[in-house]
Amino acid sequence: VSGGAPDRGDSFFRSRWVKAPAGATEIDPAQLAPGFRAAGIACGIKGGGVTDVGLLVCDADRVDSALVLTRNASAAAPIRACREVVDADHVRAAVINSGNANAETGEKGFADALAMSERAADALGLETEQVAVAETGVIGVPMPMSAVLPGIQQAAKHLSADGGAIFSEAIMTTDRWPKRVTLEVDGITLSAQAKGGGMIQPNMATLLCFVQTDAVVENPGAALRRAVDASFNRITVDGQMSTNDTVLLQATGASGKPLPAGLLDAVLLQLAIEIIRDGEGAHRVGLVRVEGAADQGEAERVARAIANSNLVKTALYGRDPNWGRIAQSAGAALAGADLDEIGADHIDAAELGGEETEAEIGLRLSRGDARAHVYFSDLGHEYVTLNAEYTT
Amino acid sequence: VSGGAPDRGDSFFRSRWVKAPAGATEIDPAQLAPGFRAAGIACGIKGGGVTDVGLLVCDADRVDSALVLTRNASAAAPIRACREVVDADHVRAAVINSGNANAETGEKGFADALAMSERAADALGLETEQVAVAETGVIGVPMPMSAVLPGIQQAAKHLSADGGAIFSEAIMTTDRWPKRVTLEVDGITLSAQAKGGGMIQPNMATLLCFVQTDAVVENPGAALRRAVDASFNRITVDGQMSTNDTVLLQATGASGKPLPAGLLDAVLLQLAIEIIRDGEGAHRVGLVRVEGAADQGEAERVARAIANSNLVKTALYGRDPNWGRIAQSAGAALAGADLDEIGADHIDAAELGGEETEAEIGLRLSRGDARAHVYFSDLGHEYVTLNAEYTT
Numbered sequence: 015v016s017g018g019a020p021d022r023g024d025s026f027f028r029s030r031w032v033k034a035p036a037g038a039t040e041i042d043p044a045q046l047a048p049g050f051r052a053a054g055i056a057c058g059i060k061g062g063g064v065t066d067v068g069l070l071v072c073d074a075d076r077v078d079s080a081l082v083l084t085r086n087a088s089a090a091a092p093i094r095a096c097r098e099v100v101d102a103d104h105v106r107a108a109v110i111n112s113g114n115a116n117a118e119t120g121e122k123g124f125a126d127a128l129a130m131s132e133r134a135a136d137a138l139g140l141e142t143e144q145v146a147v148a149e150t151g152v153i154g155v156p157m158p159m160s161a162v163l164p165g166i167q168q169a170a171k172h173l174s175a176d177g178g179a180i181f182s183e184a185i186m187t188t189d190r191w192p193k194r195v196t197l198e199v200d201g202i203t204l205s206a207q208a209k210g211g212g213m214i215q216p217n218m219a220t221l222l223c224f225v226q227t228d229a230v231v232e233n234p235g236a237a238l239r240r241a242v243d244a245s246f247n248r249i250t251v252d253g254q255m256s257t258n259d260t261v262l263l264q265a266t267g268a269s270g271k272p273l274p275a276g277l278l279d280a281v282l283l284q285l286a287i288e289i290i291r292d293g294e295g296a297h298r299v300g301l302v303r304v305e306g307a308a309d310q311g312e313a314e315r316v317a318r319a320i321a322n323s324n325l326v327k328t329a330l331y332g333r334d335p336n337w338g339r340i341a342q343s344a345g346a347a348l349a350g351a352d353l354d355e356i357g358a359d360h361i362d363a364a365e366l367g368g369e370e371t372e373a374e375i376g377l378r379l380s381r382g383d384a385r386a387h388v389y390f391s392d393l394g395h396e397y398v399t400l401n402a403e404y405t406t
Numbered sequence: 407v408s409g410g411a412p413d414r415g416d417s418f419f420r421s422r423w424v425k426a427p428a429g430a431t432e433i434d435p436a437q438l439a440p441g442f443r444a445a446g447i448a449c450g451i452k453g454g455g456v457t458d459v460g461l462l463v464c465d466a467d468r469v470d471s472a473l474v475l476t477r478n479a480s481a482a483a484p485i486r487a488c489r490e491v492v493d494a495d496h497v498r499a500a501v502i503n504s505g506n507a508n509a510e511t512g513e514k515g516f517a518d519a520l521a522m523s524e525r526a527a528d529a530l531g532l533e534t535e536q537v538a539v540a541e542t543g544v545i546g547v548p549m550p551m552s553a554v555l556p557g558i559q560q561a562a563k564h565l566s567a568d569g570g571a572i573f574s575e576a577i578m579t580t581d582r583w584p585k586r587v588t589l590e591v592d593g594i595t596l597s598a599q600a601k602g603g604g605m606i607q608p609n610m611a612t613l614l615c616f617v618q619t620d621a622v623v624e625n626p627g628a629a630l631r632r633a634v635d636a637s638f639n640r641i642t643v644d645g646q647m648s649t650n651d652t653v654l655l656q657a658t659g660a661s662g663k664p665l666p667a668g669l670l671d672a673v674l675l676q677l678a679i680e681i682i683r684d685g686e687g688a689h690r691v692g693l694v695r696v697e698g699a700a701d702q703g704e705a706e707r708v709a710r711a712i713a714n715s716n717l718v719k720t721a722l723y724g725r726d727p728n729w730g731r732i733a734q735s736a737g738a739a740l741a742g743a744d745l746d747e748i749g750a751d752h753i754d755a756a757e758l759g760g761e762e763t764e765a766e767i768g769l770r771l772s773r774g775d776a777r778a779h780v781y782f783s784d785l786g787h788e789y790v791t792l793n794a795e796y797t798t
Contacts, residue, residue, distance in 0.1 A: 089747070118750065119747075257734060328793035332794030346478050348479035356479075356510065393794075394790055397720070399787075
């Protein structure tokens with residue numbers, strides 16, 4: 015179904031824009047990379063027996079890790095806890111919850127985030143600085159710590175090497191399907207779990223992503239930053255950057271083999287596109303490519319202006335090959351620049367009108383050699399329904 | 407009706423945010439300021455006998471004028487004609503059409519815009535450089551000049567001192583009601599006509615505004631720029647800047663009396679708010695005020711981020727007093743800044759949840775003394791319907 019959950023049996027790498035790594039085999043996504051265990055339990059934050067607390071731990075004494083955190087200036091308590099307390103290069107474990115973002119909760123919220131990290135460290139025999147904390151859900155509501163802390167202890171008793179599935183469900187908020195994969199390629203295993211980026215009131219649905227591997231990753235910070243820049247930093251559902259966005263990469267190196275080139279990038283890009291597909295009410299995913307811009311900043315600005323234009327988003331939804339809206343958005347982003355009119359011959363908009371769930375549009379400027387691309391969601395009635403009609 | 411046309415008999419100055427000028431009397435908006443005549447006729451661009459060509463002329467030999475044109479880098483042919491040919495300080499007449507924006511039409515379009523200006527000048531006994539041209543409607547479609555040029559000649563025969571009403575209708579595209587007023591105050595008369603800023607496919611509905619007065623305006627360029635900065639430059643329907651936006655002020659000075667302080671600003675602000683109210687599918691108008699920003703640029707950036715946030719716009723539509731979305735948007739606009747969490751005590755969001763058609767929201771930062779405000783439309787199902795479902 016267009017825009018619905020992927021069909022069972024689909025390949026994980028189903029976007030035309032993702033180059034599937036040669037020789038990669040998908041295995042049961044419940045199975046984590048060797049050396050990792052995870053769990054998910056229902057502690058009552060969401061109620062109704064829904065899984066809402068997760069634990070992820072690396073059993074190897076030594077792990078190389080990297081952590082990318084939101085740049086939103088109004089960052090949530092768990093982000094501040096990660097920044098101030100966690101040793102980002104050697105994260106052994108992560109404690110997460112969904113149902114409450116612990117955002118806009120002041121100093122009490124900060125203390126609660128630290129307490130979660132401490133409780134997880136105690137239960138796992140680790141130091142607090144080795145345990146990252148990530149949270150997603152409603153904002154401005156105090157954490158129900160009397161439920162969460164026992165929940166963490168309970169989760170620690172259920173850790174399992176095939177806990178990837180339940181862990182990926184524990185991080186879900188408004189996601190319609192879990193986003194997860196486990197791949198074997200060239201003697202290494204990589205597993206990953208993510209959740210979506212749209213926001214639904216009263217939940218603030220954050221981008222969370224966890225990646226585990228037994229490959230050797232020489233410089234995990236640089237590898238993760240590059241992959242995030244080419245994936246999660248190139249998507250826009252509604253132009254918003256969440257207060258809680260968190261991406262964690264952990265690599266044990268136990269396989270003795272390097273991470274195959276392009277693998278991390280491909281996995282994160284497919285997960286990013288899944289997140290758009292599962293964005294609030296989204297049906298179609300767009301890709302805008304801008305070339306011939308004067309410089310990189312201009313290329314990015316124009317591409318994002320097009321991707322964030324509600325007129326382009328509604329054209330994607332309505333299957334309307336409307337090149338004028340692309341010209342308009344680009345012209346607004348280039349306000350004051352001295353350039354010739356942007357006409358139909360500079361724009362590829364035909365795919366907007368097509369039947370495919372992925373549509374690529376292009377804009378060719380003749381101001382220089384810089385180029386940029388951005389992935390985006392459509393804007394349809396479901397977005398308005400989800401965001402306007404579910405009031406507090 | 408909420409969001410519908412103003413009730414007959416309503417005061418023009420009906421926004422709570424506009425300070426109505428003391429002693430101003432509204433008269434029939436068909437009546438132009440002394441010394442001006444206008445006309446509107448149907449020449450067949452739109453078909454169905456709908457008025458689509460307008461002429462506006464000042465009969466005084468000497469007129470002081472000012473022209474504010476779009477900064478969209480992909481400016482339409484009439485904008486380029488105004489920039490390159492028209493003497494902005496002494497515009498005697500304007501020729502306009504709706505139904506075709508003459509945008510993205512290349513050199514032929516430019517020649518057509520000039521031809522319209524020339525034909526109007528001929529018919530009025532003026533020079534081409536004294537005649538501004540403004541156009542609005544579909545883009546990328548050649549002008550039907552064989553209908554337009556005779557239409558201009560015909561319009562010249564119907565010029566009338568009470569042509570303000572028909573002229574204001576000739577500039578309409580997707581507007582649900584005409585926006586116009588004539589005011590008498592302190593011995594001068596000021597008349598104004600405007601059309602809306604939303605865009606509907608396949609029309610590109612531009613902001614057009616014409617103001618006529620017999621007051622003395624010492625520096626019309628500065629006066630118009632200040633009034634536009636405080637009105638049309640402070641509104642956002644969908645964050646887009648049209649390729650055709652044009653505002654023209656003409657002052658004869660024949661009354662010998664100065665323009666009362668605040669009059670032009672009040673008229674343009676009310677017209678700007680009318681344009682939001684009549685934005686595509688809009689029901690409610692929001693005003694966001696940001697204070698305590700580090701500098702003016704930051705204040706503007708944060709205010710526009712909030713006003714352009716689809717999550718805030720849907721909250722305005724859904725009457726949801728959701729302060730978290732305001733915090734989120736502000737935090738994203740301030741990405742990387744070092745600041746404390748933005749919490750509920752920094753935000754006034756209660757009016758989002760109210761029943762009034764105008765809602766004011768506030769954000770108090772504590773980073774400095776700069777402040778900014780922006781008016782914005784809501785985002786509802788009608789926007790999606792108008793922009794997605796009416797395909798070419």
